[in-house]
Amino acid sequence: MRLLKFVLTCLFFYLLLKAPGLFLGKPVPSSLIAMYMFFIVITVLLVMTITDDGAEKLFAPIRSLVEDPSKKLIRNVVFVVVPIVCGYAVYDSGEKKAPPTELRAVHPAPPAIVKAYGKTFDLASIGNPFRKAEKEDPAAFKAFVKEGSEVYFKNCFFCHGDKLDGKGHYAHALELRPLPFTGTDTIAQLQESYLFWRILKGGPGLPREGGPSISAMPAWENELTEDEIWKVILFLYDYTGNTPRSWS
Amino acid sequence: MGMRLLTLFALLFCFSNDVFAQTEIDKGKAIYSRLCAFCHGIEGAGDGPAAAYLNPPPRDFTLGLYKWKSTKFDEYAPSDDDLARMISGMRSHDSIPGWDGMNATSMPGWSDLLGKEEVSHVAAYLKSLAGYDNAPKSAIDLSGKVKADSASVERGKTLFKDRCAECHGVSGRGDATKKLKDDWGARTWPRDLTEGWTFRAGSAPEDIYARITIGIPGTQMPSFADPASKKMMTDAQRWDVANYAVSLNESEKKPSANPVLKAMKLDGKLPDGPADAKWDKAAISGFYLFPQIFVSSKSYTPSVVSVSVKALYNDGEAAFLIEWDDPTNSMPWDQKALEIADGDLFPDSVAVQFPSGQLKPGDRPYFGMGGPKPVTIWQWKGPESIEEGQRARIIDAKGVKNINQRLADGLLTANGIYDNGRWRVVIKGPLKGSDKDPVFEEGGFTPVAFALWDGSNGDTGGRHLMTGWQWMTFEKQGEGPSYLWPVAAGVIVFCGEMLWLFSARKKD
Numbered sequence: 001m002r003l004l005k006f007v008l009t010c011l012f013f014y015l016l017l018k019a020p021g022l023f024l025g026k027p028v029p030s031s032l033i034a035m036y037m038f039f040i041v042i043t044v045l046l047v048m049t050i051t052d053d054g055a056e057k058l059f060a061p062i063r064s065l066v067e068d069p070s071k072k073l074i075r076n077v078v079f080v081v082v083p084i085v086c087g088y089a090v091y092d093s094g095e096k097k098a099p100p101t102e103l104r105a106v107h108p109a110p111p112a113i114v115k116a117y118g119k120t121f122d123l124a125s126i127g128n129p130f131r132k133a134e135k136e137d138p139a140a141f142k143a144f145v146k147e148g149s150e151v152y153f154k155n156c157f158f159c160h161g162d163k164l165d166g167k168g169h170y171a172h173a174l175e176l177r178p179l180p181f182t183g184t185d186t187i188a189q190l191q192e193s194y195l196f197w198r199i200l201k202g203g204p205g206l207p208r209e210g211g212p213s214i215s216a217m218p219a220w221e222n223e224l225t226e227d228e229i230w231k232v233i234l235f236l237y238d239y240t241g242n243t244p245r246s247w248s
Numbered sequence: 249m250g251m252r253l254l255t256l257f258a259l260l261f262c263f264s265n266d267v268f269a270q271t272e273i274d275k276g277k278a279i280y281s282r283l284c285a286f287c288h289g290i291e292g293a294g295d296g297p298a299a300a301y302l303n304p305p306p307r308d309f310t311l312g313l314y315k316w317k318s319t320k321f322d323e324y325a326p327s328d329d330d331l332a333r334m335i336s337g338m339r340s341h342d343s344i345p346g347w348d349g350m351n352a353t354s355m356p357g358w359s360d361l362l363g364k365e366e367v368s369h370v371a372a373y374l375k376s377l378a379g380y381d382n383a384p385k386s387a388i389d390l391s392g393k394v395k396a397d398s399a400s401v402e403r404g405k406t407l408f409k410d411r412c413a414e415c416h417g418v419s420g421r422g423d424a425t426k427k428l429k430d431d432w433g434a435r436t437w438p439r440d441l442t443e444g445w446t447f448r449a450g451s452a453p454e455d456i457y458a459r460i461t462i463g464i465p466g467t468q469m470p471s472f473a474d475p476a477s478k479k480m481m482t483d484a485q486r487w488d489v490a491n492y493a494v495s496l497n498e499s500e501k502k503p504s505a506n507p508v509l510k511a512m513k514l515d516g517k518l519p520d521g522p523a524d525a526k527w528d529k530a531a532i533s534g535f536y537l538f539p540q541i542f543v544s545s546k547s548y549t550p551s552v553v554s555v556s557v558k559a560l561y562n563d564g565e566a567a568f569l570i571e572w573d574d575p576t577n578s579m580p581w582d583q584k585a586l587e588i589a590d591g592d593l594f595p596d597s598v599a600v601q602f603p604s605g606q607l608k609p610g611d612r613p614y615f616g617m618g619g620p621k622p623v624t625i626w627q628w629k630g631p632e633s634i635e636e637g638q639r640a641r642i643i644d645a646k647g648v649k650n651i652n653q654r655l656a657d658g659l660l661t662a663n664g665i666y667d668n669g670r671w672r673v674v675i676k677g678p679l680k681g682s683d684k685d686p687v688f689e690e691g692g693f694t695p696v697a698f699a700l701w702d703g704s705n706g707d708t709g710g711r712h713l714m715t716g717w718q719w720m721t722f723e724k725q726g727e728g729p730s731y732l733w734p735v736a737a738g739v740i741v742f743c744g745e746m747l748w749l750f751s752a753r754k755k756d
């Protein structure tokens with residue numbers, strides 16, 4: 001019975017580690033689970049064998065399996081099944097030959113300054129020059145957003161999508177899926193100056209951890225004007241109902 | 249008195265019905281202006297800001313002509329269900345991954361943003377743009393379905409050759425003998441029937457039967473149920489052709505979710521051309537292509553959706569067999585190619601790209617022709633004249649502005665065959681060349697990328713189709729699943745068990 005308790009305790013912790021993946025769709029990495037389970041099994045084993053009596057009781061069922069002649073049948077079954085399971089585990093682990101994976105930061109830290117259009121932009125201090133029209137001149141703001149929408153639908157929607165959901169009609173062919181602007185975990189978490197940098201310098205301008213050689217995002221400084229970039233940023237926030245993060 | 253009251257009620261009813269319809273249209277218009285106008289235009293004329301960058305172009309609603317519908321061929325208007333299906337999305341059984349709209353177009357499904365009622369409001373607005381009434385339209389009858397047995401497919405094949413091959417090609421690969429345009433003047437290419445996942449609204453027998461029966465309004469795809477047509481077919485014949493068209497689908501060409509190209513090792517010589525039985529040993533991998541839309545001379549109207557690749561290698565060389573369907577061979581002396589070409593005709597071409605030299609883990613060069621880290625490109629180019637023949641060249645690139653062509657004499661060979669709408673090109677190069685060349689290791693993974701030029705679609709120079717970095721692996725010879733270690737593990741555990749058992753017995 002003590003053996004059953006041991007197994008159940010370990011199983012309980014295992015399910016606890018698996019739960020985020022099963023119910024929330026956010027699985028804990030399997031290597032991490034393996035590491036935690038290693039320590040959990042050892043700890044539970046230590047606790048349960050702290051007295052000689054306890055250890056005796058814990059292993060009694062296993063010992064009786066080997067020593068008790070009346071359990072011969074179960075013993076034979078277990079002794080055949082265990083090697084097969086071990087062999088399969090080895091076979092299974094050897095089969096997986098996957099291409100190397102590259103870890104990548106989706107929103108890497110931006111540089112302090114960027115150079116474009118013959119100017120130097122200090123990312124910490126610049127903001128969207130058209131943003132103030134939102135309160136001061138709503139009609140003009142609407143026009144800016146409309147201009148931004150045209151920039152988007154002539155340059156960006158092929159990948160980032162008609163719905164700004166990152167599912168454009170070429171998205172399926174790209175190694176890195178284009179980021180969505182909808183939802184609250186992309187542009188809603190970023191400042192407009194960050195977007196300005198990402199659009200300006202694109203994939204090639206990413207730091208090493210951002211995967212500059214595999215990002216299909218072009219450097220738009222060669223294609224769009226400074227105003228067009230700021231206006232398309234207005235459109236991204238306006239269409240998705242997100243608000244840019246600010247310094248305050 | 250009673251009569252008057254009745255008239256009043258009748259009037260009221262009509263009026264309120266009208267008002268009701270009007271508010272529906274207004275609601276639909278509001279949604280349309282917010283979501284649809286970017287492509288379809290604020291007035292619904294298919295002229296939004298995105299329109300110039302799309303093929304197929306966004307639908308012009310003012311004419312009320314829909315390419316996809318389920319109503320009879322002589323009925324202009326689609327049914328309400330058709331409109332709802334086009335707006336909400338299709339979820340056809342065989343589609344491009346992640347896409348729930350019309351396949352191989354930019355029309356997504358909107359069911360994630362719009363409820364059924366909102367979709368019906370948008371549909372009401374679209375109908376009002378074309379002046380369509382609200383009378384219910386019924387779909388064609390699918391009850392005469394003919395079982396897809398070999399006899400039906402055979403009958404369909406005969407009919408296909410006579411009725412369909414002129415545009416779709418004798419092998420169904422869309423290699424037309426005519427230059428086709430739709431009623432709005434946009435270039436159309438006949439469907440390649442071997443790629444079922446690109447059919448706009450699904451590739452089930454019912455879908456194909458419906459296209460044959462109804463036609464595709466606004467295009468040269470006619471209705472084969474129209475008694476006025478010389479090519480008219482009976483209901484059963486149309487099912488036969490649909491069954492045959494389904495049989496043409498080559499699902500193995502459809503790219504999988506994370507394709508890895510597996511190169512097989514051969515003893516002896518690698519094949520020089522595509523028509524060699526040795527290729528049968530290699531597994532096929534499909535890769536989706538996207539047009540080059542990153543730097544100057546961008547392309548927005550691709551004509552090829554994917555390439556299929558096989559790879560073989562021996563001790564000295566690696567060979568790639570690259571296949572794709574192309575309506576023409578793009579050879580300038582070929583009359584058909586000249587007639588069908590969209591604008592100037594350029595030779596077709598395909599290229600394979602690798603990182604140059606030894607690659608450090610996680611250190612791939614820029615996917616678009618390299619950058620500070622160089623890439624090596626093996627390119628095949630179709631002939632520009634009969635005398636010149638096909639060409640092979642090696643390109644060393646450090647970005648699009650830093651390209652060096654290397655003489656490929658003896659190092660690289662390439663040889664393509666064009667047959668019935670399909671290019672099959674073999675490119676063969678050194679496994680271990682100079683320090684500029686890629687390094688391929690047995691058992692290892694190498695990044696690889698592909699580029700493709702369809703010269704009859706205006707592709708030349710920087711205007712082309714491409715993939716990003718993909719992975720290929722050079723499989724060790726005879727490398728099946730290894731059983732040595734699993735068996736060893738089993739034996740060791742079993743010996744352990746025996747040891748335990750005997751030691752326990754000894755104690756007794």
